[in-house]
Structures are given as C-alpha cells and as structure tokens.
Amino acid sequence: MAEPAVALTDVTFAWPGRGGFSLACPSFTVDLGESVLLLGASGSGKSTFLSLVCGIVAADRGNVVVDGTDLGALRSGARDRFRAERIGVIFQQFNLLPYARVADNILLPLRFAPERRARAGDARDEAARLCAALGLPGDVLATQAGRLSVGQQQRVAVARALIGAPPLIVADEPTSALDAGTQDSFLSLLFGQADKLGSSLLMVSHDERLGGRFDRIIRLEDIVTTERLAT
Numbered sequence: 195m196a197e198p199a200v201a202l203t204d205v206t207f208a209w210p211g212r213g214g215f216s217l218a219c220p221s222f223t224v225d226l227g228e229s230v231l232l233l234g235a236s237g238s239g240k241s242t243f244l245s246l247v248c249g250i251v252a253a254d255r256g257n258v259v260v261d262g263t264d265l266g267a268l269r270s271g272a273r274d275r276f277r278a279e280r281i282g283v284i285f286q287q288f289n290l291l292p293y294a295r296v297a298d299n300i301l302l303p304l305r306f307a308p309e310r311r312a313r314a315g316d317a318r319d320e321a322a323r324l325c326a327a328l329g330l331p332g333d334v335l336a337t338q339a340g341r342l343s344v345g346q347q348q349r350v351a352v353a354r355a356l357i358g359a360p361p362l363i364v365a366d367e368p369t370s371a372l373d374a375g376t377q378d379s380f381l382s383l384l385f386g387q388a389d390k391l392g393s394s395l396l397m398v399s400h401d402e403r404l405g406g407r408f409d410r411i412i413r414l415e416d417i418v419t420t421e422r423l424a425t
C-alpha cells in the first residue's frame with residue numbers, strides 16, 4: 195500500500211516555558227490525495243498541530259512522517275528544506291512580503307527547493323498560469339503584494355503554496371478574512387488546483403460551514419489531548 199501523505203504516531207509536544215501548552219496525538223493520518231478538515235475552537239492547538247505536521251517545530255516524542263520521511267530524523271535546517279520541497283503552506287496571515295512583487299512572492303519557495311523548482315518548469319509561466327486559474331488579474335505578477343485586496347492576497351498565498359506541485363498542501367484558517375460567498379469561490383479554486391496536482395490537503399479551521407467539500411472532517415479534540423501546564 196502507498197505511504198500515507200501524513201502519519202503521526204504517539205506524538206507529544208510542549209511549547210517551552212512556564213504555563214506552556216502541550217498536546218498529545220496517539221494517531222492521525224491523511225491518505226494520499228485525501229482532503230481533511232480539522233475543526234477546533236480558537237486556542238485549541240490547531241496551529242501548533244500544523245506546525246508539527248510541517249516540521250516548523252519538532253515532536254518531543256513519537257513520529258511525524260510526511261510523504262514517507264520521518265521528520266524526527268531531520269535537523270531543523272533539513273526540515274526547512276524538506277518543507278520547501280514537499281509542502282505548500284498557506285499561513286493564517288498569508289505571510290506575503292508586502293513590498294515585493296507578486297511574482298517574487300509566488301516564486302519564493304522555489305528558491306530553497308531545487309526539485310520543486312524543476313517540477314515547476316518555466317516558473318514564471320507557471321506563476322502566471324496559477325494566477326489566472328485563481329482568478330487574479332493578468333497584470334498582477336508585477337504588482338506589489340501589499341497593494342492587493344485581502345481576497346487577492348489570499349489567492350497569491352495559494353498560488354505560492356501550489357507552485358511546483360508539492361504533494362501536500364497545508365492551510366491554516368485560509369478563509370478567515372473572507373465573507374461567505376468569497377470563501378466558497380476561494381475553496382473551489384483551491385480544491386480545483388489541488389485536485390489537478392494530485393496533492394493531499396490538510397486544512398484547519400474553527401468554521402464548520404467549510405466541511406462540505408472535504409473527504410473527511412475531524413475534530414481536533416478527537417485526535418489530540420491538550421494540557422496547559424500550571425504556572
């Protein structure tokens with residue numbers, strides 16, 4: 195059987211410091227090509243969980259295996275390179291460089307990821323194709339990212355995550371700044387493009403209304419136990 199896109203086994207993690215937040219996840223998987231929505235209230239640990247999946251932080255115990263690679267076996271720099279190559283991340287606040295052009299924002303992950311750059315082919319053409327597919331205006335690539343509307347910035351963040359066809363797309367509340375109608379068209383575009391690339395999709399949100407499109411909806415509290423250490 196093919197390796198799952200994501201597999202967590204007996205994982206524990208605690209943020210350092212007094213009053214730190216800790217979580218434990220006995221088992222969680224995302225299958226290849228599957229789309230999973232993780233629902234949880236604000237502060238329940240959704241972003242922390244995604245940081246573990248993306249290797250932004252390392253588990254204290256247990257295994258986080260993404261695309262067949264055990265992230266625990268990699269040092270921090272190697273985890274960063276792995277993430278750049280294999281994971282498209284859409285952050286809650288987009289994390290665009292506001293003074294850089296849209297093209298530079300979209301092409302940024304390729305700079306640290308030679309295999310992903312090779313997969314993108316002619317990267318500028320691919321950036322233009324993604325922008326068009328995501329409904330951005332034709333001249334958007336030359337525009338400063340900070341001059342775009344919030345909805346447009348969100349689409350640029352998606353194009354940056356999708357470029358070079360990473361096998362896993364991870365999205366942290368990507369629709370939180372959009373109204374209901376725009377959320378729906380945004381999700382259609384994201385799913386359409388992820389499907390085309392055959393990428394697996396893991397999204398976290400507090401918003402139950404997003405559930406309809408996903409293969410699986412899971413409540414964070416059903417896969418993770420959390421604790422806040424006493425101060």
Ligand SMILES: Nc1ncnc2c1ncn2[C@@H]1O[C@H](COP(=O)(O)OP(=O)(O)OP(=O)(O)O)[C@@H](O)[C@H]1O
Binds near residue numbers: 238240242243
């Ligand atoms: N960088 C950090 N350093 C220390 N503690 C942190 C850090 N990030 C998060 N935490 C702790 O982890 C807890 C869970 O936060 P997290 O951001 O994972 O939740 P969330 O469900 O994504 O919240 P929200 O929906 O509001 O973004 C926080 O209350 C905080 O105490």
